Amino acid sequence: MPKDVTETVFLAYFQELSETYSPNSSWTKWSMLKSMVTIHEKRDITKFNELQAFLKRKSKSYKPKKSAVLSPKDVIRFLKDAPNDIHLLHKVVLIMGYFGGCRSQELLNMKISDIEDRDSVMVVNVPESKTGVSKKFTVVDEKEFSALPLLRLYMSLRPKGIERFFLSFRQNKCTSQPIGKNILGKSPAKSQCI
Structure with missing residues (x-):
């Protein structure tokens, strides 16, 4: 970076960025630039007060978008x-x-052998968790909905001999292909469609 690159150049760059990026993203870009300029050019852009004031002004009226959240009623209705x-x-x-309360990776790694049907309850072992500690949970029928018949139906439609629990589901039957993390991650969005 040439020594004649000044705060004015950075201001022009961030004004252009602000037309397409949110203030949060602009601050992220500023942080990355600050680190790179400090490491490679031994210059300190934290002293560019006008640039920081510009970024703060852009952030002042910014309202981040809220993610859509499923309410318990939405889940039960689905x-x-x-x-x-x-x-x-x-x-x-x-x-x-x-x-x-499983993470998507824990669901992805779930095997059919991790699930034990005990008639009125299903016990699920989650051996590979992010924390490294295995955990267990139970699935029972709730007042609002019956979970066990749905699990049993899905398990009955699975082909034998495949260890991964979650398999592709098409035309009212499971295929032998395990689902990936992207399909798994889109499941909550599918429940909003109903």
Whole structure:
């Protein structure tokens, strides 16, 4: 970076950025630039007061978008009303996430051998968690919806001999192909469609 690159150049750059990026993203870019300029050029852009004032002004009236959140009523409505022939996989993902508080990677790694059916309850072992500590949870029928019949239906539609629990679900049957993390991650969005 030439020594004649001044605060005015940075201001022009960030004014251009502010037309397409949110203030949060602009601050992220500033932080990355600050680190790179400090390391490679031995210059301190934290002393560019006009630049920081510009970024603060842009941030002042900014309201970040809120992510859509499923309410308990939305979850129950989806589990009750969505047709099983299309949404059974998404229902099972939602049930396992709801009862177990599982991360998507924990659901992805879940195996059929991790699930034990004890008639009135299903016990699920989660051996590979992010914290390195295995955990167990139970799935029971709630007053508002029956989770166990949905799990049993999904398990009955799975082909034998495949260890991964979550498999692709098409035309009211499971295929032998395990689902990936992107399909798993889209399950909550599917429940908003109903």
